[in-house]
Amino acid sequence: MKPQARVLLVGDEPGLAGLVAALGAAAARRTDPFGLRFAVVADAAGALAEVARDGAVQTVLVDAAGGDAARELPARLKAFRPELSLYAIVPGRGGAGFDDAPLDGVFRRDAVDAAGWCRTLSAGLAEKSATPFYDALRRYVAMAKDSWHTPGHSGGDSFRGSPWVGDFHDFVGENLLRADLSVSVPTLDSLLAPTGVIARAQALAAEAFGARATFFVTNGSSTSNKVILQTLLAPGDVLLLDRNCHKSVHHGVILSGARPVYLPSTPNHRYGLFGPLPRRVILDAIDAHPKARALMLTSCTYDGLRYDLAPLVEAAHARGIKVVVDEAWYTHGRFHPALRPTALEAGADYVTHSTHKGLSALSQAAMVHVNDPGFDARLFRENFNMFASTSPQYALIASLDVARRQAVMEGYTLLSRALAFAAELRERIDATGVFRVLTLDDLVPAELAGDGVRLDPTKLTVDVTPSGLPAEAVRAALFGRFNIQVEKTTHNTITFLVSLGSTRAKLERLADALAQLARERRRAAPLRPLKLAPLPGISPLACLPRDAFFETGERVPLLVGQGSANPALLGRVSCDQVVPYPPGIPVLVPGQRIDAAALDYLARLVGGARPVEVHGLDAGADGATLRVLSADEERVRTEGSPEG
Structure with a gap:
């Protein structure tokens, strides 16, 4: 597929139609990698509407004859789509009121050169769409230089033909391996x-x-x-x-x-x-x-x-x-x-x-x-x-x-499609009567009301509670039965990301899969709420996190007896960051003095019936341990250092 770049001329002067024809003819006579196409809109409102409607519009030429509305248009266009290339057509020398406008250039009405204007517009698009590093990498690979430098696979030659790892060469492809170079290529x-x-x-x-x-x-x-x-x-x-x-x-x-x-x-x-x-x-x-x-x-x-x-x-x-x-x-x-x-x-x-x-x-x-x-x-x-x-x-x-x-060059077009897909998915998921996409009001805690928080609509968080299944079971069904991989889950939600790579076919498969699961679960008892213990607050720091982290410390068991919290950890200073997944937020940070709330929270996570992934603990054969400052280290690190 070759790109097509539309160029809008904005104005209602009779001569603009002839100018468009001349520009189109000039573009047709030259090698045009951008597929330049020209059109006229009468005024600023028409230009804004067309720029919003068609992401293929890459460049706009504003005729100064449009008066104040024309002189204000470049700023309005840049505010709407910053990536647009903007030019003014002025009656003679000088800026004609466009001196402060965000323009890429100016054309003179009394010096029309259709071929020259096309070259300028094409050069602007070439500069905007350039990929300097990617182009240089492709050129270098095409040179087919023998490699006597790192990496050791030497452009993939160590893989190719190997009975043991030759399949890796075929899997990742020759170009990727030839482009895997080193700083030896200046x-x-x-x-x-x-x-x-x-x-x-x-x-x-x-x-x-x-x-x-x-x-x-x-x-x-x-x-x-x-x-x-x-x-x-x-x-x-x-x-x-x-x-x-x-x-x-x-x-x-x-x-x-x-x-x-x-x-x-x-x-x-x-x-x-x-x-x-x-x-x-x-x-x-x-x-x-x-x-x-x-x-x-x-x-x-x-x-x-x-x-x-x-x-x-x-x-x-x-x-x-x-x-x-x-x-x-x-x-x-x-x-x-x-x-x-x-x-x-x-x-x-x-x-x-x-x-x-x-x-x-x-x-x-x-x-x-x-x-x-x-x-x-x-x-x-x-x-x-x-x-x-x-x-x-x-x-x-x-x-x-x-x-x-x-x-x-096409982010506006692809994101417009992604936003439309997200809106359609929201409607179709909600229509199942079992799954529901959470709204901003669902997601934002009450204390944020009035703070102007907004929701990125390309992230769809779906409540699975009415299905009676935990989100992990829904995720497994989507993966195993319908070949769909999701972004993440909590106990009762699944998150889907709509992206530049989302397609109509993928949308239909996801919507159909959720509709099928909904039909199967329509009469199920809703999922019982999971009682999540409140995340404890960050207790006072006894020293800087760096000071605690870089000490040797000593390891103390988190649990004692039949899985209860070890009281010997109360008041000790953590050396490590301890992060449960989910939710992925630290319960302890280095330098923090361990209080009962944090200790009990961790004990419930580690000693509970449902194991939780926790980073920062040492899960040895004798159970989880936590690294804390020794008594001597704590005395050195906290002496004269106010807590809080």
Whole structure:
């Protein structure tokens, strides 16, 4: 399939029809990789309607003869679809009132050159759709150079023809293996110090996402979060963070030596979900800690809940506090007006994207976007290089380049389709009478009412309670009987992600499968509610998380007797982060003094009839143990250090 790029000319001057014909003829005479097609709309309203209707519209030419409405149109178009290329047609020299408009160029009505205009428009599309790194990688592979460098499989030759591992070559494909190169190939630039094709690809990504600078990451937003926190925070600096953030943020606290102020999460006990923090909690924390160095928030959550970020960013900036937003699950938001504003558009200083989650990138491919006016590029690069591999996977870098290109050139079209699919699925799932897609009101706890929280409609959280089956049983049925894999489950919900790769065929299979299960379970008794123990609050910190984590500590059994909590752990200081899955939120963080609530909660999880996956405990042959500071270590670490 070849691309088709529509170009709109906006105006009601009689000569525009002839200009469109001339441009179309000029495009037909030249090699046109973008399939340029031209059309006229009479006014600004028509242009906005056509841009909304057809994602193939890539470029708009606004005739200055349209007066004030024409001069205001570029800004309105950019606000709706930032990726559009915009030009003005002016009567003579000068900007004709477009001096402050977000234009890519200006054409003069008294110097019409249809062939030249087509070249300019085509060059603009070529620049916007360029994939510098991917193109360089393809060219290098096509050169068929003999490999006398790493990696050891030498372009896949060690696999090919092997009776033991030859099938791996066939499974992953020759191009992927030929493109698996090393830093021994200077024409492909260096991820650790980019000056060539990677630097150009990152600059295009920054423009696409609305950042001052963008950095490609090949080991996920987990590493991105750590790099940012270690760049911003020195030992002892105060970090405000929501407790339900990704565990990589808590790891960043340990590594940076920050003093965290944990803000309490807002649980939805009925569905076992956690939402954003109430606005008042965040604003109060900013007021209470005016010398905090940074505020870290997650938007959107795994379940699609998004903050109204702008007032939070404004309040933090008023105190000189940097705002970091983990936007791992919202990489696609920039490319459809129904999903904006993004964190960058709301003024965040740093944003992390798990590009692979919402756009067409390979797993682990991620980006860091920077808008901090005080950005220390040297310090950031040192921290980036501390975490990044010196042997990055080039296919991941290429996929970031390609994902950005697709998002810019057809993201609006694909997201419009995804949003339509999500709306249809919501209707058809609700129509089963057994399964129901949760609404924003279902998901948002009462204390967030009025905070402007929004829901990403591409994330469908389905209540399975009326089926009488736990969500895990529904998941198993979808997988085993209908060949459908879901994103995640809680006790009584299943989450489906609608993405750029969702298709009509997949939609029909999912809707039919749920309808079939609903028919089978229509007369079943509803699932009994699971009584989830409230997640205990973070008790006072006895020392910095880093100080506790890097001590040797001693291991103390979590349970004694017939599975009861070990009282010897009360008052001890945890060395590790202890995280149950679900819900994936720490019960203990390093440096935290263990209280009865946390201890009893963990004992119920580990000693209960239904095993729960818990990270941070050592599950040895004699049962789970918890690493805590020894008496001597605690005395050294807490002496003169106020708790709280």
